[in-house]
Amino acid sequence: MRRHWEAQADHYCQNRSWSDVDQRAFELISQYKRGQILEVGIGPGLIASRVLDQHHDIRWFGSDVSPTFLKNAGELTAAKAILALADARYLPFKPESFDAILEMVTIHHFRRELIPLVIHELADTLKAGGQLISVEDWAAAPQTPREHLAHILQKKRLTSESGEEYHPSEDEWMDWFTHAGLQVTTPERIARPLNFQQFGDLTDTESTRQLAELQDLWEGQTPQTVMSIFICKKE
Ligand SMILES: C[S@@+](CC[C@H](N)C(=O)[O-])C[C@H]1O[C@@H](n2cnc3c(N)ncnc32)[C@H](O)[C@@H]1O
Numbered sequence: 001m002r003r004h005w006e007a008q009a010d011h012y013c014q015n016r017s018w019s020d021v022d023q024r025a026f027e028l029i030s031q032y033k034r035g036q037i038l039e040v041g042i043g044p045g046l047i048a049s050r051v052l053d054q055h056h057d058i059r060w061f062g063s064d065v066s067p068t069f070l071k072n073a074g075e076l077t078a079a080k081a082i083l084a085l086a087d088a089r090y091l092p093f094k095p096e097s098f099d100a101i102l103e104m105v106t107i108h109h110f111r112r113e114l115i116p117l118v119i120h121e122l123a124d125t126l127k128a129g130g131q132l133i134s135v136e137d138w139a140a141a142p143q144t145p146r147e148h149l150a151h152i153l154q155k156k157r158l159t160s161e162s163g164e165e166y167h168p169s170e171d172e173w174m175d176w177f178t179h180a181g182l183q184v185t186t187p188e189r190i191a192r193p194l195n196f197q198q199f200g201d202l203t204d205t206e207s208t209r210q211l212a213e214l215q216d217l218w219e220g221q222t223p224q225t226v227m228s229i230f231i232c233k234k235e
Pocket residue numbers: 001005016040041042043044045046063064065066069086087088089103104105106109
């Protein structure tokens with residue numbers, strides 16, 4: 001898996017742009033003006049760099065499995081974030097170390113049976129009263145024909161079909177957060193531009209037809225997908 005992320009890291013960082021969902025995650029995490037924050041799967045470090053520019057008393061820790069992502073995050077945050085090469089399942093931090101944890105589209109990159117273990121690991125490293133802010137895609141049930149079609153295509157992607165990644169529904173996420181001792185409220189939903197590149201491995205005739213249909217359904221508009229933001233508090 002590390003090799004997969006290493007291969008993607010530079011391209012991902014160059015193309016990662018700010019959207020409304022980043023803005024909302026930034027607002028939520030900016031409640032913390034001091035203390036220790038952990039971002040799991042920090043990637044390019046986009047949110048970290050904005051927070052660190054504004055809140056000088058925050059100690060922002062970022063973990064990732066990819067050295068190249070960490071290098072990019074180090075540059076973007078002007079070396080102000082404390083970075084660790086670590087798998088989200090085995091975090092190198094003591095229990096109850098953090099006031100808040102942010103994870104954005106990272107912890108679905110585990111097989112289904114491992115995701116609850118990762119959530120427990122995150123909950124362990126949170127202080128009592130601390131918050132986990134989890135931002136995930138493909139969790140909200142599709143409502144419109146174009147959302148249904150995008151979900152069908154998403155499930156056919158190789159990493160989904162092989163089980164290397166798994167996208168729980170909002171209810172499943174909420175169950176797992178609750179089992180890890182976190183109190184979770186109804187998720188917020190925010191639209192984000194839909195990146196068609198993620199369907200690049202779908203080249204069979206049926207998928208090609210469905211992709212063209214999806215493009216048509218969005219004709220003249222920016223294709224979007226619905227993101228879910230879970231705000232979870234450790235009791
Ligand atoms: C889709 S990217 C998201 C990056 C960043 N959170 C963002 O919103 O731009 C997923 C990130 O999770 C990292 N990642 C994947 N598997 C991981 C694991 N097992 N432990 C920690 N990080 C992981 C990847 O290297 C990558 O940086």
